[in-house]
Amino acid sequence: MEFKRLADYFQELEKTSSRLEITRLLVSLFKEAKSSEIAKICYLSLGQLAPLYEGIEFNLAEKMMIRVLACVLDKSEEKIRTEFKRLGDFGEVIYGTNNKKRETKSFSVEEVYQRLWEIAQEKGTGSVERKIQQMAELILDLDNLSAKYVVRIPVGKLRLGFSDLTILDALSWMSVGDKSRRDEIETAFNVRADIGEI
Numbered sequence: 001m002e003f004k005r006l007a008d009y010f011q012e013l014e015k016t017s018s019r020l021e022i023t024r025l026l027v028s029l030f031k032e033a034k035s036s037e038i039a040k041i042c043y044l045s046l047g048q049l050a051p052l053y054e055g056i057e058f059n060l061a062e063k064m065m066i067r068v069l070a071c072v073l074d075k076s077e078e079k080i081r082t083e084f085k086r087l088g089d090f091g092e093v094i095y096g097t098n099n100k101k102r103e104t105k106s107f108s109v110e111e112v113y114q115r116l117w118e119i120a121q122e123k124g125t126g127s128v129e130r131k132i133q134q135m136a137e138l139i140l141d142l143d144n145l146s147a148k149y150v151v152r153i154p155v156g157k158l159r160l161g162f163s164d165l166t167i168l169d170a171l172s173w174m175s176v177g178d179k180s181r182r183d184e185i186e187t188a189f190n191v192r193a194d195i196g197e198i
Helices: 003-015 019-032 035-045 062-073 077-087 090-095 109-121 127-141 144-152 164-176 182-191
Strands: none
Touching (some): 003 144, 019 035, 035 109, 035 164, 062 090, 062 127, 062 144, 077 090, 090 144, 109 127, 109 144, 164 182
């Protein structure tokens, strides 16, 4: 699945407040995705790269994301900070722009996930600068809608309005067409708190 398609689903999910409709959208998303992508889609839709117990952190705070967007949008950090304060969301800051520097490419969910994973794994001397550079390069490669969601993931504010429990509902609906397997799936999740593996 192209990441742009996942971003389309994220946009629909963000606009939806009905839990039933969110579940229906997740079922459609999972059915459309390849089986090898579903774990990564589950993690990304929760704004993470792995189960929480693995402790995979981006360590990209708001100040660093301001630097990333200043680089991407060719604006001063002060302008980005002001825009962020006005909108309250880095995703909206990037979404509403028209930057000629960007050459959008088509990436799969797995390719974007892999690049985010590499950014999260950067450690040691100079890692902050490398993270900023790699994040800026990734955003420059993406269309505005995809970039909107990618910039939200490292700062932990994806804003899709559901939790892993809604994903468990969707997995039940996907497998049997109703919520009848929810208890069984939730029991497995309680034993192994890894939504991607479940």
